[in-house]
Amino acid sequence: MKRIVEYILISGSLVLLGIFLWWHYQLGQTRYFDVDEFAHLSWTYQMLSGRKPYLDFLFFFPPGFHVFLSPLFVLGGGVTPILAGRMMAFIVFVLLVGATMLLFWLMRRSWVAILAGVFLSFLPLPFDKFLEIRPDSLATLFAMGGMVFQILGMQDLALKGLTFLGKKVNPYQFLAGFFYALSLLILPKVLPQVGVAVAVEVLRWFMQKRKTPALLHLVFGLSAPLFLFGLWALTLGNLDQVIYSLTNLPVEANKISQTFIMLPDLFFYPNTIFYGQSGWSTGLLVNHAIWIIAIFVAAYRLVAPFLTGSKETAWSELLIAATFFTHVFFYVQIVPLKHTQYLIPIAVFVAFYAADAVDMLWRKTRDALNGVFLTMFFLGSVGLWRVFVAVNSPKLIWTNTDTIKQLTAIFESIPTSEYILDLTGQTIYYRHPYKACCIPFGQAAPFLTRPLPSLSTALENSQTKYVFEGGLKRTNTLLPQDQAYISVHY
Structure with missing residues (x-):
């Protein structure tokens, strides 16, 4: 028995x-995609394309x-x-x-x-x-x-x-x-x-x-x-x-936690x-x-x-x-x-x-x-x-259907030879005009001991036509001067 x-x-x-x-x-x-997923895929493709992590693009x-x-x-x-x-x-x-x-x-x-x-x-x-x-x-x-x-x-x-x-x-x-x-x-x-x-x-x-x-x-x-x-x-x-x-x-970038406070019990309340x-x-x-x-x-x-x-x-x-x-x-x-x-x-x-x-x-x-x-x-x-x-x-x-349709349309209509300032990583295959991508780097910029180069100069030198901010409206996370530049030129 x-x-x-x-x-x-x-x-x-x-x-x-x-x-x-x-x-x-x-x-x-x-299920819908978290923005971090695209960042990891984008960084992977950049490595496969011959760009050096840490040197050619911001990577931690x-x-x-x-x-x-x-x-x-x-x-x-x-x-x-x-x-x-x-x-x-x-x-x-x-x-x-x-x-x-x-x-x-x-x-x-x-x-x-x-x-x-x-x-x-x-x-x-x-x-x-x-x-x-x-x-x-x-x-x-x-x-x-x-x-x-x-x-x-x-x-x-x-x-x-x-x-x-x-x-x-x-x-x-x-x-x-x-x-x-x-x-x-x-x-x-x-x-x-x-x-x-x-x-x-x-x-x-x-x-x-x-x-x-x-x-x-x-x-x-x-x-x-x-x-x-x-x-x-x-x-x-x-x-x-x-x-x-x-x-x-990573330590410097995470200093944004001084602004975006997250308590350890945050996700243990009704959600x-x-x-x-x-x-x-x-x-x-x-x-x-x-x-x-x-x-x-x-x-x-x-x-x-x-x-x-x-x-x-x-x-x-x-x-x-x-x-x-x-x-x-x-x-x-x-x-x-x-x-x-x-x-x-x-x-x-x-x-x-x-x-x-x-x-x-x-x-x-x-x-x-x-x-x-x-x-x-x-x-x-x-x-x-x-x-x-x-x-x-x-x-x-809560599906990913709309995201898949949007990305498919982008991939089919824009040549991969173009530069795109990608603030989320979703465009994956396109050339990057700037050292940083895929993350809200503007929020962390004030804390970095090794400052990022000028975004406006990079966009002008590469003659970038496109900025991709995604559903999160990531342009709002850029430094004020960069937001002003993009609002005028894009």
Whole structure:
């Protein structure tokens, strides 16, 4: 009977996961585009066109995500790379769901690992950001891959038959470092997670009576991709500008947060865009309940191994819980502009610990009360599905159809040999008359220690005929003198 109940629970969980993922796919193909998506596609195309990032155009990301996007432009021109980018975002999300489930399986060896994927697919916040073409999900995926390998290394599972100089080899710590480094080269926002990973390994090394080379392997894995990136940066010809672009420039640009204040609880209040309904809706309440439960379970898991003296999983539990709370701390206290994409790595751990709460309940009821648990599971699954549909059904009418039509018309009517001052990145294929594009650079300009060149001079020298501001009316974000120039000449 117990085995039959478990099969039913597994089947039900897989069905629910499949439904949620289908909705992710469907919405990802039709939902309106966030302006950041076009910026990343535009920067990618500029690199493919031979322009040097950091030098030829304003750029403050490592190039990892844009290398990842490059194959999209092999598929064709026009809007094809844009739609394919959404498909790629869906594939990345499915892999992230898989990584979350794998992490749970490594820690708990339970069918409830499927529910970790279910919760991640369900969470209204930050559901929409998983649909978009942005580096956050991919960086989190590689960081979670690093965590999985690090925990495998902690479990000291040598690969069968793999030897070096006659000794069994455990490659997991090297692979952990390698994946962590790749995540940094996609998006430096994962640095807190990498920092926790290294700190835990350092602590573990100090506590070991018989020292192992795990820490050294982790550092080697981290160093290899970063060293190659450093060599590539040298080939650009201006290392100082590269370093400035990746360090000081983001800090300076984010000083606009002094004007546009975003509190950490901003998106946890009623919001029809995220929760599908106005007021304190069921979607909002269930989202908050999952987050709160996850925080309490994470706090318990952080201290439980040390209270019970369980050394077997103590370091793994410390790694996961400390990473979760570090991400939360950085979001609340450090991150200046608290956009919802910053919640992506936090959401992964919310899903993990929400599933952990279910697993605790399952372990207490599976012997004598599995029928009760099965009933609760059925009711909970139906309830979760109904809330999910209520949250996401309104989003089906918020489509990208008008944007696709507009861009298709532009691509068909304006030769790509023309210059366009593109303030959003949507025109992608056209020549750029100015060093900066695709972002509201006028808002950040007063804070930059390396000032941007004259916009009016650049437009005159290139004889630019077109300015694309998009639906956001981005010309309003330019410096006053630039707004005045454009209003007169365009």
